[in-house]
Structure formats: C-alpha cells, structure tokens
Amino acid sequence: MGRETVIALVGKPSSGKSTTLNSLTDANAKVGAFPFTTIDPNKATGYLEVECACSRMKLQSQCKPNYxxxxxxxxxxxxxxxxxxxxVPNAHLGRGLGNKFLGDLTEADALxxxxxxxxxTNAEGKATRGYDPLADIEWLQDEIFRWILGNLTERWGSVVRRHTATKSSTLETLRAQLGGYSANKQxxxxxxxxxxxxxxxxxxxxETIEKVVKAFMKVKFPTILALNKMDHPDADKNVxxxxxxxPDTKAxxxxxxxxxxxxxxxGQGYIKYDSGTEFIDTADDIPGLKPLDDKLRNRIENIRDLVLYRFGSTGVVQLLQAAAETLDLIPFFPVRSMNFNGEVFRDCVLVKRGTPVILVARKIMGEVTIASIExxxxxxxxxxxxVDVGKNDILSFKVVPGGR
Ligand SMILES: Nc1nc2c(ncn2[C@@H]2O[C@H](COP(=O)(O)OP(=O)(O)O)[C@@H](O)[C@H]2O)c(=O)[nH]1
Ligand SMILES: [Mg+2]
Structure with a gap:
C-alpha cells in the first residue's frame, strides 16, 4: 500500500509536544497496531477520526477494520x-541535511x-508569566526558513554555474537542490x-531566493497551529x-x-469519556463506574467548566482533523466485492480529494492491470x-488474473 500520512509535532521545549502526542495515541487502539517498520520512541500512531462508510451503509455491526x-x-x-x-531556538545554526530533526521534518506531510x-514558558521553554506566544510562531517559521535558505545560498554560486552549463530549467535545478527535503518535481x-x-x-x-524559499515552505510544510494549554486563564487573550x-492559518x-x-x-474505570466530545459520564450517570472521591469530583467539575463546556472538547481529535483538511485528505474504502455480507470495510486509506480512481488503485494495489472498477x-x-467524500469512495478494483 502507498505511503502513510506523516504528521510532525513541532514547537519549542515545554510547549506540550509529548503530552499532545500521548493524547493522540492509543485511543481505542484495541484493534490492530499499525505496522511501522521502525520502532522509535518519538513515533506513534495517531487516529484520524472520520465518518466510516459503514455508517452510511448502515452496516456498523459488520464493520471490522484491519487497522x-x-x-x-x-x-x-x-x-x-x-x-x-x-x-529548538537556533537549531538552523547546526545546518545541513544530516541534521536528525530536519530529517524528521522532511518526512512529514504537514506540521x-x-x-x-x-x-x-519563554522562548527556551523555561517557566515565566506573560510571554507572548506570537513570538514562537514567528520563530518557528523563521527557523525553518533560515535553515533552507542557508543550505541553498551557501552553494548558490555553483548552483548557478551548473544551471547555466547544463542549460537546465528552473524546475530541474531546484529539484536537484531541494530534493533532499523529500520534495518531488510536482x-x-x-x-x-x-x-x-x-x-x-x-x-x-x-530577495528573489528568499521569496522562492518562502513559497517552497508553503507547499512543503503546511502548518496547523495547536494553541495548547487553553485550560490556563492567560490563554484567552493570546488566542x-x-x-x-x-487569519489564514488553521488554529x-x-x-x-x-x-x-x-x-x-x-482507563481506570472512573468515567466514560468519548474523545472529541464534551461529555463525561460518572457513576452518577452510569451504574458500574467507580465512585469518585471529592477531590476527583472537583477536578472533573473544573475540567467541565474550564475546558469542555467552554471549548466543546479538549481539541485533540479536531487537531488531526484540521491537519487532514489542510492536506485535503479523505477516507477511501477499497472493497473486494459490492455484496456486503459478513465482515465489511476492513481497509480504509487516506487519499487526496479529487484523485482519479486509477491513481487510487495504483496507490493501493501497485502496478497491477485493472480489468474494471465497480x-x-x-x-x-x-x-x-x-474521488470525493460520498463519491467513488467505496470501490472494488477488479484485477486481470495474473496481469501486470
Ligand atoms: N496547563 C497545561 N499544561 C500542559 C498542557 N500540555 C502540556 N502541559 C505541561 O507542559 C509541560 C511540558 O509538556 P511536554 O509535553 O513535556 O512538552 P514538550 O517539551 O513540548 O514535549 C508539562 O509540565 C506538561 O504537563 C496543557 O494542555 N495544559
Ligand atoms: Mg517532549
């Protein structure tokens, strides 16, 4: 199957990257882990929540995802x-593509x-009060900008000489220079x-080189803002x-x-909670849940008042949805046949809205010969x-037996 969608969490120290990663992972992960090839403590599986095809087809009870x-x-x-x-601040000074974190960035489809x-927290992540988080947003963009710009201008003379000598197009030369950021020609x-x-x-x-780098950043590193720690009373005015x-950035x-x-x-059996919603049920609502002591009861009341009722949810489910929206990704359900007996919708992959169905087939099945699409x-x-949501998003690709 095609390459997975990769999202990188970035931000200065103590902004809440690890906490956010934890909040996005292991949710309901009872069914099947994701087969990532490398085990890395900084990598985790998150779950983008979408409307499943089974709901539209009223087949919820038969739905059996592989992953x-x-x-x-x-x-x-x-x-x-x-x-x-x-x-971290000034990371770009340790320039070059060998840089580990920059390698991580280039792997990502969105930040x-x-x-x-x-x-x-201040620019370095140390505790303070009244720090202006606008500075962090500028810093991050500037950090990435200066890193790419530095790598490019450092050898600009030879880039131009080669460009002229080989009579290359601008696209070809930039492809050679920026390909290291996992950027293809398209x-x-x-x-x-x-x-x-x-x-x-x-x-x-x-000035022109800077403009080019900025345009490149826009397409290579689409960025969504997570305005975190919104439970804190100082967050409102900053938000x-x-x-x-x-105004044009998704936040x-x-x-x-x-x-x-x-x-x-x-997990401990004190509450029933559905991520992405504002609802918490306790033993008062659902018999069988563990009773709460006063301290826990107060904390839950606080969470309701300061977070859930004010903002509608903790926001983390919406965060991945915003990332998918920015990338224009929609769920696609390849099926073996259109008779929906037994277990259904084992597979679901994310594809870009508007992709021709033949390219979706290639992404999923590789270079097989497709006889027909149903x-x-x-x-x-x-x-x-x-493909779009609700249009050609459930398809059966019939392959020519033995065909390549
Ligand atoms: N109030 C509040 N604190 C948070 C939130 N998220 C993280 N923190 C705290 O911020 C600190 C840094 O979090 P961490 O995830 O380790 O940040 P990282 O350095 O970016 O990975 C920790 O003390 C967290 O408990 C949040 O949503 N609200
Ligand atoms: Mg961390």
Whole structure:
C-alpha cells in the first residue's frame, strides 16, 4: 500500500509536544497496531477520526477494520505522528541535511505547531508569566526558513554555474537542490506556480531566493497551529491575538493535558469519556463506574467548566482533523466485492480529494492491470473519474488474473 500520512509535532521545549502526542495515541487502539517498520520512541500512531462508510451503509455491526478502529460508525484511521523535539531556538545554526530533526521534518506531510498559548514558558521553554506566544510562531517559521535558505545560498554560486552549463530549467535545478527535503518535481512546481513572472534563475538576487524559499515552505510544510494549554486563564487573550494575526492559518485550541488525564480516568474505570466530545459520564450517570472521591469530583467539575463546556472538547481529535483538511485528505474504502455480507470495510486509506480512481488503485494495489472498477450498486466507474467524500469512495478494483 502507498505511503502513510506523516504528521510532525513541532514547537519549542515545554510547549506540550509529548503530552499532545500521548493524547493522540492509543485511543481505542484495541484493534490492530499499525505496522511501522521502525520502532522509535518519538513515533506513534495517531487516529484520524472520520465518518466510516459503514455508517452510511448502515452496516456498523459488520464493520471490522484491519487497522485502527470503528466505533458506531466513527472510524479511526491510523496516521503516523512524529515528536520532533530537536527543533529548538537556533537549531538552523547546526545546518545541513544530516541534521536528525530536519530529517524528521522532511518526512512529514504537514506540521502541527504546538504553541504554549498560556504564555507561561519563554522562548527556551523555561517557566515565566506573560510571554507572548506570537513570538514562537514567528520563530518557528523563521527557523525553518533560515535553515533552507542557508543550505541553498551557501552553494548558490555553483548552483548557478551548473544551471547555466547544463542549460537546465528552473524546475530541474531546484529539484536537484531541494530534493533532499523529500520534495518531488510536482511539489516544487507547485511552489513555483505561487510566483508568476519569476526571472530566470541565474538572475535571482537574494530577495528573489528568499521569496522562492518562502513559497517552497508553503507547499512543503503546511502548518496547523495547536494553541495548547487553553485550560490556563492567560490563554484567552493570546488566542485572540494569534487568530487575528494569522487569519489564514488553521488554529485549533487544545488542552492536551486534560485529554491525557481524562483518558487515564476512563482507563481506570472512573468515567466514560468519548474523545472529541464534551461529555463525561460518572457513576452518577452510569451504574458500574467507580465512585469518585471529592477531590476527583472537583477536578472533573473544573475540567467541565474550564475546558469542555467552554471549548466543546479538549481539541485533540479536531487537531488531526484540521491537519487532514489542510492536506485535503479523505477516507477511501477499497472493497473486494459490492455484496456486503459478513465482515465489511476492513481497509480504509487516506487519499487526496479529487484523485482519479486509477491513481487510487495504483496507490493501493501497485502496478497491477485493472480489468474494471465497480462502484456501490454495481455500476462501472471510469478510470479517470475522481474521488470525493460520498463519491467513488467505496470501490472494488477488479484485477486481470495474473496481469501486470
Ligand atoms: N496547563 C497545561 N499544561 C500542559 C498542557 N500540555 C502540556 N502541559 C505541561 O507542559 C509541560 C511540558 O509538556 P511536554 O509535553 O513535556 O512538552 P514538550 O517539551 O513540548 O514535549 C508539562 O509540565 C506538561 O504537563 C496543557 O494542555 N495544559
Ligand atoms: Mg517532549
């Protein structure tokens, strides 16, 4: 199957990366772990929650995911998460692609910038009060910018000489120079599309190179903001400031520590809690749950008042959904046949909205010869037709036996 979606959590020390990673993993992970090839403490499986095809088809009781989970038609699709702890202030000074954290970044399809919105940690992550988290957002962008810019300008002279000598196109030369960031031609082409009327590469001045790097960052590192620690009373005013300053960036308010705590209580049998919602049931609501002492009861009341009722949830489920939205990813359900007897919807993969169905087939099955493609209801679907939510997102690919 095609490459998994990878999301990197970045942010200064003590912003809450590890807590957020923990809050996003192991949720309902009763069914099947994800077969990642390497075991790395900073890698974990998160679950993107989507509407499962079984809900639309009223087949919830037959739904049996191979990976992730399906709960009442809510499907958790595994995605890979990275905790990139090495991206600290001035990290770009240790430049070069061998840099471990930068390698982590290049693997990612999108970044989630965990921002300490409470302003209780300074630029280095040390405890303080009244720190302006806007500075962190600028810092992170600048850090990545200076890293890429530094790597490129350091050898600009020879880049231009080679470019001229080989009569390469701008796209080819940039492909060679930026390919190390796991950027293919298509992605670099997209970056160049953002800059119409660009001069020939040999004429670029510093300002132009900077513009190119910024455009490249936009397509290579789409970033979602997690405005974390929103349970803290100082977070409110910072959140408004950030949203005003970055109206086009997706921002999600989170309290990952609350999510971790609620999951722990649920695991211990004190509460029933569905991530992504504002509802907590206790022994008062559901007999059989463990009774709460006064201290726990107070803490839960506080969490309801300060987080759940004010913001609607702890935000962490919405965080991955925002990342998927930014990447325009939708769930796709390949099925063996359109008769839905027995166990159904074992597989679910994320694909870009609007992908032609033949490319979806390639992603899932590789270079096999497709004889026909069947949609729900048995109708034939053309190879060039595209996928969207509710359209060609449940398909059966019929392969030519033995065909390659
Ligand atoms: N109030 C509050 N504190 C949090 C939250 N998330 C993390 N923290 C605290 O912030 C500190 C740093 O968290 P950690 O996840 O280790 O940060 P990292 O260095 O970015 O990985 C810890 O003391 C956490 O308990 C949150 O949502 N609210
Ligand atoms: Mg950490």
């Amino acid at each position: 992730g989970y399906c709960r009442d038609g809510k499907r958790g699709v595994p995605i890979m998460l990275l905790d990139v702890a090495g991206l 989630i910038h965990i921002v300490d919105a409470s302003g209780t 992605l670099i082409g997209k970056a160049l599309d953002l800059l119409p009327g660009l001069a020939p590469l040999q004429e670029w001045d510093n 408004s400031k950030i949203i005003l300053k970055y 999600v308010l989170t309290s990952s520590i609350t999510e971790v705590f609620l999951r722990k209580l649920a 949609g729900v209801g048995g109708n034939r679907v053309s190879e060039d037709d595209t």
